[in-house]
Amino acid sequence: MLRTIALSALALIPVAASATVITPTGYTYTVGPNSSGSAYEDDTYNGTTGQLTDGVSATLDWHFTDGGGAAGPNVGWLNVNPVIVFTFDQAYDFGTMIVNMQDGKGAHGVGLANSITVNGLTSPTLTGNGTTDITGWDVSMDLSALAPTDTLSVTVNRGFQWTFLSEFTFNTATSEVPLPAGLPLLLLGLGSIAALRRRKAGHAPRLLLWSGNTAGQRLAEARWDRAPSRAAGAFRARSASVAPRKRGEIPQSGAGRALT
Structure with missing residues (x-):
């Protein structure tokens, strides 16, 4: 389109x-x-x-x-x-x-x-x-x-x-077909829509949270959902296994970092 x-x-x-x-x-x-x-x-x-x-x-x-x-x-x-x-x-x-x-x-x-x-x-x-x-x-x-x-x-x-x-x-006399007055705005709008589509097609930012389990760490990943069909501000949570790490290398509770 x-x-x-x-x-x-x-x-x-x-x-x-x-x-x-x-x-x-x-x-x-x-x-x-x-x-x-x-x-x-x-x-x-x-x-x-x-x-x-x-x-x-x-x-x-x-x-x-x-x-x-x-x-x-x-x-x-x-x-x-x-x-x-x-x-x-x-x-x-x-x-x-x-x-x-x-x-x-x-x-x-x-x-x-x-x-x-x-x-x-x-x-x-x-x-x-x-x-x-x-x-x-x-x-x-x-x-x-x-x-x-x-x-x-x-x-x-x-x-x-x-x-x-x-x-x-x-x-x-030879002349040019006049430029429609609204054409620059139309082109600007098309460029903005294309940029938005490219942005939606890319990877959404993710927030990775570490649990406080020291025996076998479980990684809870909360992902910000940008899909327009979902409610604004919704999160999807999923779990993923990670290899055990040495004590002191993992924040013990509540700490986290954001990845993009």
Whole structure:
């Protein structure tokens, strides 16, 4: 029983909870993408959702996926800062936002944004993939400083003429399961019970009394009974034979000593 309770108590020790991906219910553009009829529009946008939350991130150079008029995964803005407002089904404590954008190295005016601002919180200066390759690149921004909210207004502060965005992913903040207020007292109580059980399982103290018989000594042993089923303060007496001893080695009457 004690083991079962102890294991249950250990299960209450706080552990880190994993982050959860949150899908927006929709988004709107305050500053929309290029609308010149090129391949850089939000091709599947229906007024609620579109390419930016379809789960598809660009991984290749935009030349291969969006060049030549093809309807690729990138959504482009020319000479403006993209502003997108995402809405959610309830207020969330956000942890991170991941934005997939083109790290274009400035080729043909396409490049990484300088920074991102979300609900007034601005990221540090963004860094690219660390190579000379032109690729889609995931930029992660910490949102844990924001208060819980059901709306995120995202401004991408451009670094070049063209800003290409492909996908937005939002995660909740990771946190620990709270420690129950009574758990320390529970553990203390379990420890006390275990100590009491160990104490009861050990040898009880005994009081050994010598009789005054000098011919053949009889040892009367009185034992204090600690069993909880017996009356408090009860004694059990039993006799045990001992070998005769020389005169003078045994107290003559009434003397005794306690052993444990």
